[in-house]
Amino acid sequence: MLNLNSVMIGTKQPLVLAAFYEKVLGKPADMNDPENGFWGWQAGGMFMGILNHSEMGGSTKDPGRIMLNFETPQVKEEFERIKSLGGTVIKEPYDMGGGWIATLADPDGNYFQLMSPMG
Numbered sequence: 001m002l003n004l005n006s007v008m009i010g011t012k013q014p015l016v017l018a019a020f021y022e023k024v025l026g027k028p029a030d031m032n033d034p035e036n037g038f039w040g041w042q043a044g045g046m047f048m049g050i051l052n053h054s055e056m057g058g059s060t061k062d063p064g065r066i067m068l069n070f071e072t073p074q075v076k077e078e079f080e081r082i083k084s085l086g087g088t089v090i091k092e093p094y095d096m097g098g099g100w101i102a103t104l105a106d107p108d109g110n111y112f113q114l115m116s117p118m119g
Contacts, residue, residue, distance in 0.1 A: 006046060007068065009110060010053030014039065016107050017050045023085045024070075044071070059109035063090075067103070068112040075100035075114045082114070 011017050018039035022028055031040040037052025048068070072078050076093045079102040083089055087104035090111055094101060099116030106112065 006049060008049045008051050010051050011108050014050050014052040020107050024082055063105060063109045063111045069115050070112060071115055071117050073117060075102055075116055078114050
């Protein structure tokens with residue numbers, strides 16, 4: 001049995017993304033290795049890392065291919081907070097029938113969603 005335990009985001013601007021996600025997650029990185037271009041956070045049951053990657057340049061070409069989903073009962077409030085931090089609005093909060101969802105993008109153009117808890 002496999003256990004998905006982490007996700008890595010490769011970028012040529014790790015300082016920018018690390019600063020952005022530090023504000024989004026509301027805490028400094030749990031792992032911080034600027035010499036090697038790595039920052040990481042424990043976020044719920046997963047670990048999320050930002051890694052300096054020499055082959056990743058500019059905005060992502062397929063921003064919706066893989067999306068991070070952050071669960072929160074305050075989708076609308078978190079949407080406004082993250083928008084004020086510089087998150088790019090992709091889709092305003094909407095009711096998906098039993099919960100709320102909103103989509104934003106980080107400084108590299110990677111999409112992430114805010115979602116109401118399911119069930």
